[in-house]
Each structure stands twice: as structure tokens, then as C-alpha cells.
Amino acid sequence: MEILAVDNISFQYPDMDEYVLDHFSMHVSEGDFVVVCGPSGCGKTTLLRLLKHELAPVGKQSGTITYAGKNVLDYDERTLIEDIGFVFQDPENQIVMDEVMQEIVFGMENLGYSNFEMRKRVAEMVHFFGMEDLLDKKPSELSGGQKQMLNLLSVLLLKPKVLLLDEPTSQLDPVAAKDLIVMLERLNKEMGMTIIIVEHRLEELFAIADQVVMMEKGAITYKGTSREVIESVYTNDDKQFIPYIPSVARLYLSEEKKPIQTGIPLTVKESKAWLASLDSKPKETHEQPIESILEHTKPLLSVKKAYFQYDRYAPLILKNLSLDIHPGEFFALVGGNGSGKTTLLKLCIGMIKAQRGSAKFAGKDIHKLKGKELYERMAYLPQNPQTYFVQDTIEKEMRSVMEQNDIQDGEQEMTNMLALFGIRHLRHRHPYDCSGGELQRAALACMLLAQPDILFVDEPTKGLDPIAKENFANVLKDLHEKGLTIVMVTHDIEFAAKHVERCAMLFDGEVTVDGTPDHLFKGNYFYTTAINRATRLSNRQEVLTLEEAFDQW
Amino acid sequence: MENGIRGYHPYVVFFYYICTGFLVMYFKHPLFLATALIILICVNISHDRGKSLRKWMIPLMVMSLFFMVLNPFLVSRGTNILFYFRGKQVTLEATMYGVVMAIALVSVIVMFVSFNILLNGNKFLYIFSKVLPRTAFLLMLAIRFVPLLKSRFDEIRAVQRVRGTTMTVGTLRQRARNGMYMIQVLLTWSLEEAIQTADSMKARGYGIGKKTSYIPYRMEKRDWGWLATLLVLFSVCIWGGMLGYGKIVIYPELGTLHLYVLDWILFVCMTIILAFPLIVEGRERLRWKY
Numbered sequence: 001m002e003i004l005a006v007d008n009i010s011f012q013y014p015d016m017d018e019y020v021l022d023h024f025s026m027h028v029s030e031g032d033f034v035v036v037c038g039p040s041g042c043g044k045t046t047l048l049r050l051l052k053h054e055l056a057p058v059g060k061q062s063g064t065i066t067y068a069g070k071n072v073l074d075y076d077e078r079t080l081i082e083d084i085g086f087v088f089q090d091p092e093n094q095i096v097m098d099e100v101m102q103e104i105v106f107g108m109e110n111l112g113y114s115n116f117e118m119r120k121r122v123a124e125m126v127h128f129f130g131m132e133d134l135l136d137k138k139p140s141e142l143s144g145g146q147k148q149m150l151n152l153l154s155v156l157l158l159k160p161k162v163l164l165l166d167e168p169t170s171q172l173d174p175v176a177a178k179d180l181i182v183m184l185e186r187l188n189k190e191m192g193m194t195i196i197i198v199e200h201r202l203e204e205l206f207a208i209a210d211q212v213v214m215m216e217k218g219a220i221t222y223k224g225t226s227r228e229v230i231e232s233v234y235t236n237d238d239k240q241f242i243p244y245i246p247s248v249a250r251l252y253l254s255e256e257k258k259p260i261q262t263g264i265p266l267t268v269k270e271s272k273a274w275l276a277s278l279d280s281k282p283k284e285t286h287e288q289p290i291e292s293i294l295e296h297t298k299p300l301l302s303v304k305k306a307y308f309q310y311d312r313y314a315p316l317i318l319k320n321l322s323l324d325i326h327p328g329e330f331f332a333l334v335g336g337n338g339s340g341k342t343t344l345l346k347l348c349i350g351m352i353k354a355q356r357g358s359a360k361f362a363g364k365d366i367h368k369l370k371g372k373e374l375y376e377r378m379a380y381l382p383q384n385p386q387t388y389f390v391q392d393t394i395e396k397e398m399r400s401v402m403e404q405n406d407i408q409d410g411e412q413e414m415t416n417m418l419a420l421f422g423i424r425h426l427r428h429r430h431p432y433d434c435s436g437g438e439l440q441r442a443a444l445a446c447m448l449l450a451q452p453d454i455l456f457v458d459e460p461t462k463g464l465d466p467i468a469k470e471n472f473a474n475v476l477k478d479l480h481e482k483g484l485t486i487v488m489v490t491h492d493i494e495f496a497a498k499h500v501e502r503c504a505m506l507f508d509g510e511v512t513v514d515g516t517p518d519h520l521f522k523g524n525y526f527y528t529t530a531i532n533r534a535t536r537l538s539n540r541q542e543v544l545t546l547e548e549a550f551d552q553w
Numbered sequence: 554m555e556n557g558i559r560g561y562h563p564y565v566v567f568f569y570y571i572c573t574g575f576l577v578m579y580f581k582h583p584l585f586l587a588t589a590l591i592i593l594i595c596v597n598i599s600h601d602r603g604k605s606l607r608k609w610m611i612p613l614m615v616m617s618l619f620f621m622v623l624n625p626f627l628v629s630r631g632t633n634i635l636f637y638f639r640g641k642q643v644t645l646e647a648t649m650y651g652v653v654m655a656i657a658l659v660s661v662i663v664m665f666v667s668f669n670i671l672l673n674g675n676k677f678l679y680i681f682s683k684v685l686p687r688t689a690f691l692l693m694l695a696i697r698f699v700p701l702l703k704s705r706f707d708e709i710r711a712v713q714r715v716r717g718t719t720m721t722v723g724t725l726r727q728r729a730r731n732g733m734y735m736i737q738v739l740l741t742w743s744l745e746e747a748i749q750t751a752d753s754m755k756a757r758g759y760g761i762g763k764k765t766s767y768i769p770y771r772m773e774k775r776d777w778g779w780l781a782t783l784l785v786l787f788s789v790c791i792w793g794g795m796l797g798y799g800k801i802v803i804y805p806e807l808g809t810l811h812l813y814v815l816d817w818i819l820f821v822c823m824t825i826i827l828a829f830p831l832i833v834e835g836r837e838r839l840r841w842k843y
Contacts, residue, residue, distance in 0.1 A: 054755045081758040093746045094753035098697040099675045105767040107757035112765045119767075140700035154757065351711045375717035386742055387705075387712045390734045404717060432745055447716075456715075 002069075003194050004028040004051065004162060009063035011046060011218075020046045022218040023063075028211070030161075031192045033185075035205045035226075037244055038215035039465050040435045044198045047215075048164050051196070052086045053077075067162075078111065085160030089167040089463070091147035095139045100131075103139060103150060107158050121157050129153050129183075143337050145176025152183065163187070165197040170463040173337050173491040175526075177201060181208070200465045203246045203530050206230070207266040214241055227264045243466035247494075247531045247546045255553065271534035280539035281553065299324035300454060300485055301348060301366075306357035308343060317343045318354070319509040325487055327453070330480045332488045332496040334520075334527065335506035341489045344506065345458055348487065349380050361454075376405060379447035380456040385439040389431035394423075394442045397431070398449060405450045417445040421475060437468035441475065448479070455479065457488040461495050473499050494529045497521050497544045517544060557837050558599075558830040562776040563676040565783075570668050572787045572826050577660045579790070580799040583649075583810070585820060586656040592827040593663045599834045600670045609666055617655035624651030632806040650803050667830075682766060698743075705742060709735050783829065786822045793819040 005028070011021040020043040028034055036044050049055045050065060053072050065072045072080065088094045097103040104126070108118050126132055129149060139147060148168055155163070165184070169177035185208050187193045199205055206212065206226040214222040214229060222229045222241065233241045234253045242250070248271040249264050255278070256263070265271035301324070308318040317340045325331055335341050346352045347359050350366035359366045364373070382388065391397040398417070402410040418424045421441040426434055434442060440460065447455070457476070461469050477499060480486055490496055496503055497517045504514040505527065513520060521528040521544055523536060532544050543549040558566065577589050597606040624647055626638060631646025672680070682689035713719065718731045754760075793799060799819045802808030812820070825832075 052756060054758075055752055077761050078758070081756070081761065086756040088749055088753060090746070090749055092701065093749035096694065096697065096750060096754055098693050101769060102675065102693070102767070106754075106759075109764050109766055110758040110761065112763050114765065115768055118765075138700070139697070140704075151753075158757070346711060349711060349715050351707075351714060370719070370722050371717055374715060378715050380712060380715040382708060382712045384708065384742075386745075387709045387738060388716070390713075390718070390738060432741070 001030045002027055003030040003032075003067065004196075005066040006047070006051070007064050007066070009047075009050065009061070009065065011043075011050065011057075012060040013057065014059055018218075020059075020218050021050075024219060026213060026220070026223075028162075028194060028196065030194055031188070032194055032210045033188045033208055034194075034196045034211045034213065035202065035209040036196065036198045036213045036215060037200065037202060037465075038221075039240065039467055040437065042215045043218040044215050045166055048086075048166050048196065048198055051162075052084050052164055053080045055086065081107075082111065082158045083161045085155035085158060085163045087148070087151050087155055087163070087165045087168050089170055091144050091151060091171055092139075094151045095147060098138060100137050100139060100142070100150060101135045104135075104154050104157065107154055111158065121159075125153055125157055143176065144172050145179060145337070148172060148176070148180055149183070152180070156187070160193070162194045162196065165195070165199075167199055167463065168197070169199065169201055174493070175336060178204065181205065184208075200463075202244055206246055206249070214244070216240060226266060227261050230264055231259075231261050240467070243470060247529070248534050250546055251531065251534075251549055254550070265534075268530060268533045272538065275534060275538040275540065278539050281541070297326050300327045301325040301359075301361050301487070303344075303347065303354075303359045304357050306347060306354035306359060308347065308352065308354050317509055318347070321357070321510055323504065323511055325454070325485060327485055328480075328483055330476070330486045330488075330499070330501040332490055332500040332503045333506055334490060334493060334496055334503060336491065339506045340509045341491075341506055342458070345456060345487075345489050349378065349456055350374070376450055377453045378456070379444075379450070379452040379454070381440065381443055381447065381458065381460065383459045383462060385436075385443040386431055388443045388446070392430055393428050394431060394434075394446070395427050397442075397446050401446050401449045407449065410449075413449060417449060420478075421445045422471075435468075436463050437465075437472065440464075440472060444475065448484075452484070454485040454487065457486065457490075459490055459492075460488065461490060461492040469495065493521060493527060494545075497529050497532075498547070557834045559671060561779065561833070562770050562772050563672060563680050564772070565776050565780050566671050566676075567680050568780060568783055569826070569829050570664065570672070572783055573664050574661060576787075576790055576823055576826065577657055577664065579794050580819075580823065581653055581657075581803070582799050582801050582812075582816070583653060583656070584812070585799055585823060586653060586660065588820070588824060589827055590656055590660045590663065592824065592831065593660055593667065596827075596830045597663060597667050597670075599831055600667060605670060606663065606666050609662065613659050613662060617659050620655035620658065621648075621651045624648070624654065630804055646803050646805070646807050649801075649807055653801075653803070671830075679770065686764075686766070701746075702739065702743060706735070706739050709738050709742075713738075779829065783826060786826050789822045790819055790826070793822075799823070 006024060006026045009021050009024045010019050012019050024047065036047065038044050046057060049057055050061070054077070067075065067080070067084070095103055096106055104122060105118055108121065126135065131149065131153065134142065134146060134150070139150070142150065169180055172180065181204050184195055184197070188195050188208070197205065209226050212222070212224065212226050212229040213220055214233070222232055224232070230245050230249050231253070233245060234250070246266065248268070249266065252263070252265055252271070252274055253259050256274070263274065265274050303321060303323040306318050306321045307316060309316045321344065333341055333344065343352070347354060348366065350359070350369055353367040361369065361378070389397055391400055395414070398414050399410070402414070407413060418427060421444060423438060423441050423445065426438055426442055431439060431442065460472055464472065473495065476486060488496070488500070500517055502515070503517050503520045504511045505520060506512070522532060522542055529544055531546060531549065532542065535542050535549070541552050543552060573593070577586070580586065594606065597603055625643045628647040628650070629642045629644060631644030633645035634642045635645055635648065636643055678689050678693055681692070713731070713735055718734060720728045720732045723731070790799070793815055796815070798813065798815045801810060
């Protein structure tokens with residue numbers, strides 16, 4: 001039975017010339033798992049918001065949205081609130097109350113449920129989610145993944161028939177993201193819930209989805225089952241959408257001599273089966289000698305035997321941690337949530353001081369650096385680049401940086417920077433009117449005016465679509481080639497494996513291992529790329545990235 | 554469900570604090586007050602081994618010394634003169650009054666430390682929400698914002714530090730200006746994020762009709778039992794106090810400290826009221842041992 005139907009919807013925001021949605025139609029049957037993807041600004045979030053009537057943006061709209069056979073405008077508010085649930089992107093901002101239990105019942109309280117009904121539903125669902133231990137906690141004590149689970153739970157208690165999710169995993173680390181997706185799969189399979197999810201991280205979703213919709217400029221570009229969509233994107237060689245396709249599927253389509261649609265592997269298991277059918281090729285067993293990565297230069301940044309805890313009774317976050325960064329390196333630090341990545345970064349930029357041990361930048365204690373020594377030599381791109389902007393346009397921001405650094409003929413320099421990062425059109429924009437990727441590049445452009453020696457980057461791939469991610473990687477690569485030292489903290493293994501020179505894995509407050517991406521990630525169960533998991537112990541040479549496979553096979 | 558006194562209904566616990574607070578300021582007899590103070594300290598120790606009380610140790614001592622020393626020297630009312638200090642009389646009455654006031658004040662603060670542990674944030678709000686539901690909800694939203702703003706401000710400080718905008722170096726003017734910049738970023742950013750919170754509230758039906766409230770606590774038999782006990786004992790104390798028992802006359806001349814039978818009865822009543830958390834915790838501990 002058809003549960004949601006979007007017919008010929010066009011939508012235009014006030015004061016905008018373009019249509020965000022342009023004669024868009026989509027039909028969803030009950031129990032479907034629909035994945036919607038596309039570059040930022042393609043109208044997918046607007047679509048999702050139009051489906052949730054209370055959140056519908058203000059603007060000019062034509063066409064109809066039908067829910068269970070009736071136009072949504074004819075429903076009373078209450079039914080729609082109950083039947084259509086919505087989970088947002090940011091785990092933190094959706095939480096309203098200051099206690100987990102209060103937050104869980106928030107929706108039910110608003111709709112005036114009886115105490116009996118609330119207790120019944122809470123007892124059932126909290127158990128299903130296994131969240132009993134968290135009930136007495138404060139939301140601020142939960143991890144990102146737990147917060148997002150809490151949001152999902154709170155929405156589910158209203159017993160929605162359709163669940164809408166707007167990039168729910170984009171702020172989560174891979175483990176938490178996987179947990180959330182597994183939970184969605186369960187809801188879909190065990191309870192028959194209809195799910196429409198907008199997402200950039202697609203490797204796992206393709207395997208679950210019944211319907212994939214790829215959008216561009218407010219219209220559908222590809223639509224169909226996962227395999228249909230993958231095949232047509234690949235045969236059209238569509239540069240816009242190829243990065244969205246899981247790497248194993250791409251490997252199959254390029255390596256297999258007679259690819260058939262039903263044979264496209266979507267999971268690691270399927271890819272292993274396919275790889276087993278390939279003729280085996282001799283593996284080069286060139287066991288790369290673990291060359292001395294430690295160059296013979298003096299390290300630019302050096303952390304020695306650092307210990308840190310936030311409070312005398314709090315657990316140690318960093319334990320006996322040592323790390324050297326040499327000039328000109330592109331270095332990534334990976335590790336799970338709570339492994340101390342962010343704390344280490346704070347130590348490196350001198351926000352905190354190690355209780356024991358030292359952190360030195362060019363021979364000086366970082367915590368004591370101030371003024372010129374700091375802003376002329378270091379740059380720090382945070383997870384939320386909006387924290388960088390003080391002025392109300394990007395141009396003004398750049399001017400203030402130039403003033404601070406006494407840059408002569410800045411006008412020329414500024415134009416060059418804007419061109420280098422491809423953000424000339426943003427010059428007079430307010431920082432809050434830019435997308436995440438644009439904001440990142442704008443912040444980088446401002447920082448690099450001062451020509452720093454070292455750049456710290458914190459989780460740069462959070463919330464970026466695959467194209468924006470690639471653009472950002474290219475920017476970093478350029479900078480690296482020009483001699484900038486880059487230190488990146490990330491949990492995006494695919495990204496690190498593809499672009500970085502040297503990696504270190506942080507576990508339990510210590511750098512456990514340190515080496516090239518090859519050494520570090522190959523052969524892992526979890527901390528590795530999907531393609532490595534598939535090619536490990538197969539007939540072919542083990543590879544870490546798709547490019548490597550094209551290269552070596 | 555929590556154990557011991559924490560498992561009791563917030564109303565009962567709240568009533569306990571009303572009784573305690575009132576009685577500590579009601580009775581003026583040094584024996585009553587000293588006993589109350591000792592019991593309240595024990596109550597605190599039973600909560601968390603006195604961890605939070607220890608932080609208050611020094612201010613409490615300083616304050617009580619202050620009262621005990623200053624009162625006799627500043628106030629010269631009273632009949633029994635102990636000695637003269639720079640030509641002013643220091644009286645026994647004023648000294649006694651200082652001691653009584655100091656103990657009462659310290660007891661009240663010790664009581665609030667315990668109050669803070671037992672009726673923390675949400676239980677307190679729960680009690681409030683019965684009387685002022687809207688205010689309580691607003692308060693809840695505001696409390697939720699505290700950790701959010703703090704973590705955001707930390708992030709802003711880190712970014713701006715590397716940019717050379719800090720509040721730790723420069724002239725006072727510069728520091729103030731930098732501080733204002735950072736607050737400005739914090740506010741703009743938080744407002745932007747708060748839009749999402751508003752959306753999330755709307756998506757879950759906030760404001761579409763009459764709100765009910767989930768009642769996480771239930772009054773059980775033992776809650777009613779203790780509530781009744783406390784009420785009876787409290788009434789006895791008030792009644793006795795109105796007859797003048799449990800109190801002493803200080804000004805103009807210090808009365809007798811002698812305790813009559815009724816005084817002893819009131820004393821026992823007060824002790825039982827104050828020791829309510831101790832009795833509950835003690836019984837629980839015994840049950841585990843045997």
C-alpha cells in the first residue's frame with residue numbers, strides 16, 4: 001500500500017529566483033526503506049521538511065503531498081505529529097530537557113498521554129533500545145551516538161508510521177553510525193516501519209535500501225533499487241554521483257568482464273564471494289620495510305610523555321603520550337570516541353597544559369605561546385568553523401586578519417586566496433549563510449593569509465557530501481605540497497587512508513601504533529576501509545583504496 | 554530506583570527539609586541546637602561520606618567564629634558583665650546569643666548542603682512543577698543550556714586563542730574587547746543552533762494542546778507513613794515551642810538552661826525528625842548485614 005506520495009511538488013523560498021524543488025514526484029510504499037542523497041543544496045532537506053507538515057518551510061509551493069490516501073492539509077495536527085516522526089542531523093540540539101527520562105517522554109507529554117500509557121510505552125521501548133542504564137543521566141554526559149539513539153527513541157514513542165531522518169549519522173563516529181543504521185534496519189524489518197533517510201554516508205545504506213533516490217537541483221536524477229541506481233550511475237559515468245557509490249561496487253563494475261546488475265556486491269560478504277570467483281593473480285609479497293619515517297629533521301611539534309586529566313578524581317585522558325610532528329608532514333590521528341583525540345589536539349594548540357610531560361612547538365612550551373608566536377605560525381580549523389568568524393562578512397574577516405599580520409598589498413593576496421579555494425562568490429556573504437563545506441574553505445582562506453607553519457584540522461569530513469569531501473581533500477593536498485605541515489584528527493578512515501602520509505592510532509590515551517596508512521590499516525577488522533575488508537585474504541593483492549586496486553590489479 | 558533516603562518520594566524529603574529548617578531556627582536551647590548540628594553533619598556523611606560538606610568546612614568555621622567573636626564585642630546588651638573591653642562591657646548574654654546564632658546558621662547551611670544532594674535539579678523541579686508548571690519547564694530549558702553554552706564557549710576560546718584573540722594578554726581594554734567578540738560569536742552561534750531545538754520541539758507536538766506530565770515518583774505506603782510521622786512530631790514540637798519549651802531567654806538576662814520533662818519530650822521529637830534520613834539509611838544497612 002502506498003503510504004506517502006509526493007506529486008509534482010515545486011517549492012521556492014521567498015526572495016530566491018531558483019526553485020529548490022522542481023516538479024518533484026516520489027512514491028513510497030508502506031514498509032519501504034528509502035535513501036535520498038545528493039550534493040548539498042539539492043533540495044533533499046527541503047523535501048524532508050515538506051513531508052513533516054509542522055516543519056514545512058515558508059515559501060511558494062505547488063503540487064500535493066498525500067499521506068495514506070489523503071492530502072496532508074486535510075489531516076488534523078495531532079495525527080500527523082504522531083504518525084510522521086522526524087530525527088534531525090545534530091544530536092545535541094534536538095534534546096530539549098535536561099534529563100534523559102524527561103526527554104524521552106517529552107513528545108508524549110505534549111500530546112497529553114495518560115501516565116499509564118506513558119509508562120507502558122517507555123517500559124517497552126527503553127528495553128528494546130537497551131537504554132535502561134542511561135535513564136538517570138544528564139544528556140550532556142552521553143556520547144554523540146547515545147544522544148542520537150535517545151532522539152530516535154523519543155520520536156518512536158509516539159508510534160510513528162513513517163520515520164524521516166535528516167543526515168542522522170553525519171555527526172557520529174563510524175561505530176555509533178553503524179549502530180544507528182542497524183537499529184533503523186531492525187525497525188524497518190521487524191516492525192515494518194517506513195523509513196526515509198537523507199544521508200551522505202552510504203556504504204552500508206545501499207545494502208538495506210529498497211529504493212534509492214539521487215537528486216540534483218531539485219529534481220530526481222536517478223531512482224530505483226540500489227543496484228539499478230549503481231549501474232546506471234556507473235554506465236553514464238556521472239562524475240557528480242560516482243563518489244556516492246560504494247567502493248566495492250565500483251571495483252566490481254570496473255574489474256568484472258561481464259558485469260550483471262544482480263551481481264553487484266553491496267556488502268563485504270557479497271564482495272568476498274565475487275572476489276573468490278576471480279582468477280587469482282600472483283601477489284607481490286613485497287613486504288615493505290618499515291622505513292624510518294622519522295626524518296632526520298628536528299620535529300616542529302613534539303609532545304613528550306604527556307599525562308592529562310580534567311580533574312584530580314577524573315580518569316586519565318592522556319597517558320604517557322609521545323608524538324613528534326616533522327616539518328612538511330601530512331599527519332592524521334585516528335581513534336574512537338573518548339580515546340583522547342580532541343584532548344590531544346587541545347594540548348597541541350596549547351589550550352590545556354599537561355600535568356606531567358611537555359608539549360613543545362619549535363622548542364617552546366605551547367601553553368606559554370601567545371600573540372604573534374601563535375597566530376603567525378599556527379592555524380586551527382575546528383569542527384564548527386563558524387566559531388572562527390567574528391565579522392559579519394568573509395571579506396571583513398580577511399581584512400582583519402591582514403591588519404593583524406601587517407600584510408602589504410593585501411587586496412591582491414585576498415583575491416588570490418579566494419580564487420585558490422574557489423569561493424570568490426562568497427566574498428560578501430555572511431558566514432552563517434554558507435554551507436558547511438564553503439565555511440570550511442572560507443575559514444582556511446582567512447587562516448592561510450597569515451602563512452602559518454602548521455595547520456590543525458579537527459574532524460573535517462563531518463557532514464560533508466562526497467564531492468565536498470573530495471574538494472576539501474584536494475585543497476589540503478595542495479597546501480601540503482606547498483610545504484604546510486598538517487595535523488588532522490579524524491575518525492573517517494577512508495579519508496585518512498586515501499590522503500595522508502603518516503597516521504597514528506590513539507587508544508586509551510596512548511599512541512598505540514604509528515606508521516603509514518598501509519601499515520596501520522591493512523588487515524584490521526574494524527579500523528580499515530570497506531574495500532580492505534573485502535580484499536583481505538582474497539585471490540588478489542590486498543588493497544586499501546579503490547585507486548590502489550586500479551593501480552595494482 | 555535508588556536506595557535509602559533517595560528512594561523516598563520527593564515530597565516527603567522536601568517536607569523533611571521544611572521541618573528541619575524551621576526547627577533549627579525555632580529552638581534556641583544550646584543543647585537542642587548542638588544536637589541538631591551533629592545530626593545534620595551525620596546526615597551529610599551518610600549521603601556521600603561528607604565529600605560535599607568538606608568543601609564548606611572552612612567558610613563555615615570562619616563564619617561561626619566571626620559570629621561568636623563579633624557579637625559579644627559589638628553588642629553590649631545584657632545583665633551579666635564578663636569583662637570590659639576598651640571601656641565597653643562584654644556580656645554573657647551577648648556571648649550566648651552569638652554562640653546560638655552561629656550554631657543555628659551553620660546548621661541551616663549544612664542542611665542546604667544535604668538538600669542539594671538529595672533534591673538535586675530534577676527532583677526539585679518536580680516539586681516545583683506542581684505549583685508552577687510553566688516556570689519549571691522554562692527553568693528546565695535554561696538548565697539544559699548551561700552545559701551547552703559552556704562547551705561551545707570552550708570551543709570558541711580554543712579557536713580564537715590560535716587566532717590571537719584571548720582574554721589573558723593585552724591591555725584591559727583589549728581583553729574586554731576580545732571577550733566581547735567571543736561572547737558575540739557564542740550568542741550568534743547559539744541562537745542559530747537553538748532554531749533546531751525549536752524545530753525539534755515543534756516536531757514532537759509542543760504547544761498543540763494541554764500538556765500532561767509524566768510522574769516518575771509514586772507515593773507509597775512507607776512514604777505516607779513517614780509523612781504522617783513527621784507531621785505529628787513536627788506539630789508536637791511547634792506546640793511545645795509555643796509554650797516556651799526548648800527555648801531559652803537570653804535578653805535582658807540569661808534564663809535557666811535547666812530542662813523540664815516536656816523539654817525532654819520535645820528534644821526526642823526533634824531528634825527523630827532530624828534523624829529521619831539516618832534512620833532510613835541505618836535500617837537499610839542493617840538489612841544488608843543480617
